[in-house]
Amino acid sequence: MAARKRGTHEDGHLQDGTGSKVSRTGGRHVAALVLARGGSKGIPLKNIKLLAGVPLIGWVLRAALDSEMFDSVWVSTDDDEIEKVAKCWGAKVHRRSPEVSKDITSSVETIQEFLRKNPEVDIVCHIQATSPCLHPSHLQEALKKILEDGFDSVFSVVRRHQFRWKEVKKGSNECTTPFNIDPRRRPRRQDWDGELYENGSFYISSKELIMKEGSSQGGKVAYYEMEAEHSVDIDVDIDWPVAEQRILRYGYFGRGVSLMFCKVSGCLTDGRVLLSINGQDMVSVHSKDLAGIKKLQKDDVEVVLLTSRDDAVTESLTTKLKTLTGCEVMAVGEEPLQEVQAVMEKKKLDWKDVAYMGNDPTDARCLSLAGLSAVPADVPVEAAKYTCLLGGGAGAVGEFAEHVLLQKETAKCQMKQDRIDRLNF
CATH class of the missing domain: 3.90.550.10 (Spore Coat Polysaccharide Biosynthesis Protein SpsA; Chain A)
Known part of the structure; x- marks a missing residue:
């Protein structure tokens, strides 16, 4: 339990x-x-x-x-x-x-x-x-x-x-x-x-x-x-x-999630790698997504960014991502389920307390189990509970963040209506 x-x-x-x-x-x-x-x-x-x-x-x-x-x-x-x-x-x-x-x-x-x-x-x-x-x-x-x-x-x-x-x-x-x-x-x-x-x-x-x-x-x-x-x-x-x-x-709908996992490649970014003249690899992050992450953090939702161990470009940008977003950045294997669950167990959380945003069939299990889950508009993974109108790297993370915050607000209103005292009951 x-x-x-x-x-x-x-x-x-x-x-x-x-x-x-x-x-x-x-x-x-x-x-x-x-x-x-x-x-x-x-x-x-x-x-x-x-x-x-x-x-x-x-x-x-x-x-x-x-x-x-x-x-x-x-x-x-x-x-x-x-x-x-x-x-x-x-x-x-x-x-x-x-x-x-x-x-x-x-x-x-x-x-x-x-x-x-x-x-x-x-x-x-x-x-x-x-x-x-x-x-x-x-x-x-x-x-x-x-x-x-x-x-x-x-x-x-x-x-x-x-x-x-x-x-x-x-x-x-x-x-x-x-x-x-x-x-x-x-x-x-x-x-x-x-x-x-x-x-x-x-x-x-x-x-x-x-x-x-x-x-x-x-x-x-x-x-x-x-x-x-x-x-x-x-x-x-x-x-x-x-x-x-x-x-x-x-x-x-519960008390609202307190932890959100988000894939970097394909969700926070559009999955493309930009090659510069001086040989540097670059990716872009939408300002709407950064704003959405900041809103979640302000509402006590911890955000963990997931990168692939096989993605050398993203690995080189890990430090910059941490500085830019203020999030923990965690490298995961092809099947992220066990590694994600290990984090949840450490924090003593159940799936109902978690939101997950992915963009790959290997995310299907996490998308299905999470209390709230989403995929970008251009990713047809049926296990997700919410499909964004925006694509990966184009504001989808910010859109899902608003959805998560709306559900949290709904939960708070329900708790008030049901006379549930979160601190003392």
């Missing part, structure tokens, strides 16, 4: 401002668990399919981690690719057995196996991967009902204003009848409170309830009401474009 954020400790405690530790969970181990089986009848490998540029499970993992309410965050899966994505997004992985990986296996059976393998867990928050509009504040407020108010189980609901009628089987002479209205006195929406429906976003339960009663809802039960705009469920292909539009407007 990713390192805890400001003001927190890895042992699940918070500082109270005096240096003393205050337990958030009362000594109980609270785990978030996302069930992500490889097989999907509706959409193949649905759990890691890109949705608005992010793997589906990435949306809920980001919300769980940023809520800072969990001692551990897990993905239960039987699939190698899902395991890789889960780890990249900061989660631990429970490899479920074949016995609980069948089409007929219930969620409770899978959670029970997880609890047997992880006996230290006292409370489980089962988060559905197919609810990508989940926000940290939803989890924070729902967990308080168990941690502070003494409930044994809490689940998410949404309020709907829908009139329900009895189904009549085809060929039957039976007439339908209303379930929740009197047709002669149909209420106006504003005069009717509606009804609460499970929206399937999450179910929080004690270990005792799940293991002894075989249910995630029981004991002293409470619900947590989510807004309709955040109640998104994905089951079949037709749900995908609808969910994507909802996410772009109501999704949780």
Whole structure:
């Protein structure tokens, strides 16, 4: 799991401002668990399919981690690719057995196996991967009902204003009848409170309830009401474009990236080498790109420039690049993934905290994993989440910098809206 954020400790405690530790969970181990089986009848490998540029499970993992309410965050899966994505997004992985990986296996059976393998867990928050509009504040407020108010189980609901009628089987002479209205006195929406429906976003339960009663809802039960705009469920292909539009407007985009990797050749420059009469090799850097880098640095985004070890021209300009941009310049091999991850591990960052700009098929893995990623206009790498209007060396870096800063500002507004205190919560 990713390192805890400001003001927190890895042992699940918070500082109270005096240096003393205050337990958030009362000594109980609270785990978030996302069930992500490889097989999907509706959409193949649905759990890691890109949705608005992010793997589906990435949306809920980001919300769980940023809520800072969990001692551990897990993905239960039987699939190698899902395991890789889960780890990249900061989660631990429970490899479920074949016995609980069948089409007929219930969620409770899978959670029970997880609890047997992880006996230290006292409370489980089962988060559905197919609810990508989940926000940290939803989890924070729902967990308080168990941690502070003494409930044994809490689940998410949404309020709907829908009139329900009895189904009549085809060929039957039976007439339908209303379930929740009197047709002669149909209420106006504003005069009717509606009804609460499970929206399937999450179910929080004690270990005792799940293991002894075989249910995630029981004991002293409470619900947590989510807004309709955040109640998104994905089951079949037709749900995908609808969910994507909802996410772009109501999704949780995280706290914004704090580190950006950028290829020099083809991104910061146009890839051309200029030969002078006196034998010197030269490259050009656009003023818009330099301005964009400075804006990122001013907003506490560290920028690392990536050069190729095989590019002697760029190597000779490394010192000048450092002076010109104020960035660290790092030489990488043909496949930059491992070297980039080594930097992230040193800085204790997950992919969700990182932006990446590349211009080559060898960058595809980094572009896919990064929280934000981009390519110049003239580079068709499909793994990127953003394609610039400008080309490499012609302002593309500056354009992507503005995109990164816009996402950071969106994240700040969301955190304010969700009443998340970045320093003390």
